[in-house]
Amino acid sequence: MNRFVSSTSEQMNEMCSAVGIESVKLLFDFADSVKMNEPFALPEALSEYDLKKVMQNLAGRNISASDAVCFMGAGSYDHFIPSIVNKIMQVAAFDFNIINSNEIKKSIFDENREYMKRLTGMDAIGVNKRNTSDAIIEAIIIAKAETGRNKIVVSRAVNPEYRKVINTAAKAMNIDVEEIKCPDGDTEITEIDDSVMLLVAQSPNFFGIIEDMKFLSDTAHNVGALFTAIVDPVSLAILSTPAEYNADIAVGNGQSVGGTLYFGTPFMGLFAMNEALSKYIDDDICHANVLNALQSDVYMAYMGQGIEKVAKTCYSNACYTYEKLTATTSFRPLFNKPFYSEFAVKAVKKNVNDLNNRMLDYGMIGGYALKNEYHEFGNSWLIAVTEKRSADEVELFVKEASRLI
């Protein structure tokens, strides 16, 4: 008998008699016309220990940010997660109350909303979405309903992953999408016309640059379009908040407040709106992921006021790395704009993809190769430096990168 089923054969027979059937097979009579003839192929059921070996083998063939020093960001960041987060989550994963008690669920979401409210300053916070893309699709639906117009304008400095999702969703909904260029790293806005329903921009943007969101927001509002800001919640501890620049909708990557890298596994999508749109708020706690919300709550409780310090450390570490890297002859600055914890440099010689390969041999995960998505910026490297990176790590990184190139 498989260890995961509770009913024994005797119990099943007893239940069959109670139901008035001879065999459990009779319960599947309704599917007679479509029954499978042969079982699908699967290996023999694994014991607990053998399953552990299979999984450890798979995990062992990946290089994780705890084996190598990670300087890669581009939408997924290697932040420090305190032990207490994992400890509480291990308890919660087996906790029945958390699912059964609406009161506990509500406490968890109310906390989560309060944190996001304080960080973004926005009036109305919906239950968290699965991730940023999920929140963006929702923002498009709201903008369409609110304005009745049919065009989205999106900055090219928005994370390419999000832009691709916007394109898929817009195409399916018969909405036009226009991209604004960013030759200097920040959104180079010209006039937008009054057919635009939604302007989407990100700050810090994909290149780490802090955008002038107030200006973009005003530009959208001038023609009666909604403005959606994509934000990094941690950065809001020091940077201008969506409320301060009058964003209509703020969405964001919750991974930076308590989530691991996890190969891009969705953690939490911040979803906030101003008062005027609060009628679109989804308040139903059944629609959101209670465990991820709890994880983020514990992280925020641990950090408390220290979240400002996290943001400032990210900023300082990035500035330090930038100075060191651009002081070498191998790299020069790509943009000249204020950045938060991520920045782009141009590599003078070697292809940065090859460089990343070599860096891995030295135990370092290098930056994101910008030419994958931005041909116009050539052989450039997008480097993210979180609060985890130390002076030693940065110096080693700069030394090896400029030597290997």
Next chain:
Amino acid sequence: MKKNIFEYGIQGRCGYTLPQTAIDEYNIDSIDEKLLRKSKLVMPALNEHDISRYYRNLLSFDDGSVPSLNGEKFIIPIIEDMSRLDGFTGVHPYQLGDAEQGVLELMYTIEHMLDDMLGMDNVSFQAVSRMQGLLSLFALIKAYLKERKSDRREIITSKYICKDTVDFIEKLGFTVKKVNIDLKSIKQLYSENTFGVFIECDNYDFISNIKDVSEYVHDQNGVMIADVSNIRSIIGVARPGDMGFDCIMFDLEKIFGISYSENTETSWAVAVKEDFVQFMPVPFIDIDDLEQYYFNYNRPLSIGKVNEFYGNISALIKSLGYILSLSFDGLKRVSEINMLNKAYADKINPDIVLDPSESAGKELIDEYAVK
């Protein structure tokens, strides 16, 4: 009234430490003032002892609600542990292919297992929310109709379909017609403008006549579409592919017992038959000549991406763990017990509405029915 986390701490208390970087602080004043935060941020002040006490209290809170058997699943401790391995949680999504072979193999393996299990030709795990699942499914169908130069825009669904789903389908420019899922009603409603039938498999009444329905729909050049999240009880007995479905979506969480309850760790997979594979989201996992796994973006007619990165890896680890632990016989047994529990519960107390899962067992159902 209990204190919430913001009232629980005492200003001045501090619980955090940050990595010691030995990098001097750069003054943020060098950033233009208009880009900086103006309002003061106030956060709770707790130390770790407070946090642990607070959450222990919160989680042990009992509001007297009766444990529900509705969709309850058993959480397998080893699988929970394996999903927390550093080699999974610490992998960056843009890492080099060489450094992520394990997770690529995981995705490849489970995709091919599910192809077989469901009788479909291709599975994508990119969508993580129901909305993204619906978006992938109907964007696919739109691309398919366009390719066939068809301007049909009407879809027939079961009359029990949930309102959110109808709203979303209509936003994509389709018209929804609701009907009982049986051949006669569908024939009556099927028009020149109909492109297919969409079924949410919430109970199994539809299965007995599904083959006739799909034969009819295919004769009309239509598409059979379904949300099969609730097929947990027929895995090992029948496959959506054999029932004639062309495009299906489903929540891995519901089928493979990933978490205690719905919406905790959703992962919406989309699976299709051969004709639709070319429109599936990119990237997909492939194997090169050196037997290395890689992300293949070469699908010119693809609908693109419906989500950032590649989907819910944690749910994939847990699903694979579940499938490997049960194997075919185990999965089939689970289906049988699910069905039997349901029939038994209906028999002993027809008034209670529940969906007793295999982990409930006879004793629990007896107990529940008595309540």
